[in-house]
Amino acid sequence: MASQLRSRHRHHLKLTSTVARSLSTTPPTTDSTLAHPFQDHISSVESKDQLLKSYTVTPPITPWPQRLSPKRLVSMITCQQNLDLALQIFHHAGDYHPNFRHNHDTYLAIVHKLARARAFHPMETLLTQLRQQQSNNNNNIKCGENIFITVIRNYGVSSRPTHALRTFLRIKDFGLQPSVRSLNTLLNALVQNNQFELVHALFKNCRKKFDIIPNVFTVNILVKALCKKNDVESAIRVLDEMPGMGMIPNVVTYTTVLGGYVSRGDMVGANKVFDEILDRGWVPDATTYTILMDGFCKGGQFMDAVKVMDEMEENGVEPNDVTYGVMIEAYCKEKKSGEALNLLGDMLKKKYVPNSALCCRVIDVLCEEGKVEEAGDLWKKLLKNNCTPDNAISSTLIHWLCKKGKIWEARKLFGEFESGSIPSVLMYNTLIAGMCEGGELQEAGKLWDDMMEKGCVPNAFTYNMLIKGFCKVGNPREGIRILEEMLEKSCSPNKLTYSILIEGLRDSGTEADVTKVLSMATSSGEIDIDAWGASIRKVSGNPDSEGSILEKILPQAAT
Known part of the structure; x- marks a missing residue:
């Protein structure tokens, strides 16, 4: 991006017919004073403007509008998906389009685009250009x-609080008086990055240093900062001082304090704040109820959380996606899979999209209770509700199907997923492990081939499962071959790899096989003689043979 700014004037220059003719009629010369091929033409031009008119500059996109207004340029920049191209469009308009001048809106459009993309270096260069x-x-x-609110906000979400503060302090350099809006944006950015002391300092000095009068939003941010640093007592004092500042606390203020009590596990304090909200005649919103429910759930007071949700619905407050998530997780923790499934169904009916981890949790609990078919129905329900199950959800269900011996149902599910999405290494590993565990090595091999064809690189777990599968059916030598292939593919075996093979060689291996595996383990630094000693003795059939085998592999073991 930085190189883009440095080269923004390197558009293709096309010579007009005037220049072309001058080139064709200029005889070759060896005079060093005529080093530039366009010197004759340049000397005949009366001004810089006339020189520029001798060239046409290829615009970064075609067609380029003949008439360009700032509003049109904002639309062009906003719609452009390519960030480099958006920057070229901005510069081309300002540098080459006749009679066009940038304004606040065009700068805001390009700065917003760069800031959202975390392209902060070219963004800062543009701000410097604007100042000039x-x-x-x-x-x-x-x-x-x-413009500055956009920059401060994006520095905040990018974990750059110092840059956010510096931007706020530069606002006056651009002939502007910072308002409470930019201050609040800065304070939010600082809270996001745990700069709580700085938030307090800026709040105390905002009138004196910046001539900014804080509003209720400013105070709410301060209360949030105090609660996040676990100083709920100071937050309460600020709340009590608000009337003296000419401000009335609102539901957000009280909800923030309630959240502070919940964070420290003080549900008695949280309940008192909640009751005060009700005493003031306010209707708690979904966020307030959800924070209280979450506190009860984390404190093991599950039934209290259920009562709060019932009260919430009785008061006509609709649960949001976070509410559902909190309660579904709580039902799963209590092993109440039916209730969790019902709530997830309600969530889908209201067009909320449950996150992957939540769906996996419900599937886990259903399958733990033996309700594998219901877990499969949930997978299909997600599909019908345009919530396409991702790799994690599908892998979880495949794992349970294989664990319950339903490996071909798992294979069918894999095929359905594969028809619309690309399986991950995790999903391949899960199904390959299930097939190997079920003795379906041929199908496991097909999955391996499919995996390789799709460019999905196997990891140590994949190899380990295949090796384990062959050892399980009494073919450890094929496992050794897979180990050799693993090394050829530069995939590092681990201790489990060798443990699986050594264990597999106990019943159907030879001393030569053990020696070979131990040699490979030694080379990779993954040898664990203490754990493998019994297996080595069983393979050789001689209690004293462990030492002789080790002497071949590890001369130092004999000393």
């Missing part, structure tokens, strides 16, 4: 605060 243009009396751009 403001210094030019002939091209004075009136700047708005929204």
